[in-house]
Amino acid sequence: MKDYYQILGLSPTATKKEIKKAFRQLARKYHPDLHPGDKAAAEQFKLINEACQVLSDENKRARYDLDRKQQGQRQQTRQTASHTGNAQRQGAGPGKTDFSQAFSRSAFEEAFFAGIKKPQADGKAAGKKDPLDTSALFKGFFGFS
Numbered sequence: 001m002k003d004y005y006q007i008l009g010l011s012p013t014a015t016k017k018e019i020k021k022a023f024r025q026l027a028r029k030y031h032p033d034l035h036p037g038d039k040a041a042a043e044q045f046k047l048i049n050e051a052c053q054v055l056s057d058e059n060k061r062a063r064y065d066l067d068r069k070q071q072g073q074r075q076q077t078r079q080t081a082s083h084t085g086n087a088q089r090q091g092a093g094p095g096k097t098d099f100s101q102a103f104s105r106s107a108f109e110e111a112f113f114a115g116i117k118k119p120q121a122d123g124k125a126a127g128k129k130d131p132l133d134t135s136a137l138f139k140g141f142f143g144f145s
Helices: 004-008 017-032 041-058 058-089 106-113 134-142
Strands: none
Touching: 004 017, 004 041, 017 041, 058 134
16 A cells, blocks of 8 residues: 555645645656656556555545554554564464364364363352253253263
């Protein structure tokens, strides 16, 4: 995504007046009539014009700012994920992902039994029945457990 603020040399809090002033200065500097045959100047002029059109229109600017913010969040998420993945992999090799943590018993228990307390073996919960014990159910239906 093109950074229109950077193209015009402005901050994201720039006012319409500042945008217009920056556009005029840069348009004079890169105008194709002042640089005949210079394709780089013509391309820069097109970018400046595009940036001004987007940032001068309130609706286009709001949409651009939202897209810019979301892209920044996606990049931050990707960077965080890559740093976390690199720390967890420890030798999985370039381009390979280690899924051993995703398929571990603790990950399975967290996914399917979150919030269910395990019975304690130290006698505190000796009188309580295990809510996941299905032996009585099987015994009742099939005659065995």
